[in-house]
Amino acid sequence: MKVEHILRTKQARVVAVRTSATVADAIRLMKAENISALVVKDVCRTEGNTLAGVLSERDIVHALLERGSSLMAMPVSQLMTRQPVTCAPSDSVRQALHLMEQHHIRHLPVLEDGHLVGVVSARDFTRLQLQELDGTVTAVAEPPSAATYAH
Template sequence: MKVEHILQSKEARVVAVRTSATVAEAIRLMKAENISALVVKEVCRTEGNTLAGVLSERDIVHALLERGASLLSMPVSQLMTRQPVTCAPSDSLHHALRLMADHHIRHLPVLEDGHLIGVVSARDFTQLQLQELESVAQPSAETPAYAH
């Protein structure tokens, strides 16, 4: 199975923030969207879906420890992970999971020809695994719902 399979099964919208947004604005957006990472893009409209970086809860927590509450007024560009680990839609799910495990990350931007087309997350892999487990665990019509 490929990364594109996950992208096809989820909402196409990628929640992004601009490099000039403050960390406080990014946190509010993460809370409103119930997500733990944001794609960061440049302000210029001509950039299109060009990835500037990723800002995760982990980035924020680590910076909070180092800098205190003053980080809330900082621009996202000072805190984001530049040149994040990425994958392609044609990559296998195994490859994507290996990248996430090796780099200790939970969000993986998906690039095609250098352009951002989506993000896969640990949550997506968990959902996929849950669906697979539930499809296997479905009792057949002939099998009682409980068997001893």
């Protein structure tokens, strides 16, 4: 099974924050969306809408210990993980899981031709495993085009 199958079966919206947002803004967004990581985007006129990094709860907790509450006013760009580990829609679920295990991460941005098309998480893989155990996995259809993935 491929990562693209998981992207087709989950909510298509990717929750993102800009590099200039404060950590406090990012935490509020995570709470409102009930998620544990955000994609960080850098919107530039010359480069377009590009993946700049990922900000996770783990990043925030570690920074809180090191920097205290002053981190709340920091821009996300100072705290995010730059050049995050990513995968492609055509990667197998096994490959994606190996990446997550190897790098001790729970979220993988999915890039196609350098463009963000989604994010897969440990929660998505847990849902897939439960569906397989229940015998309710949706059939794997032909791969969609990049336009199929909303973000």
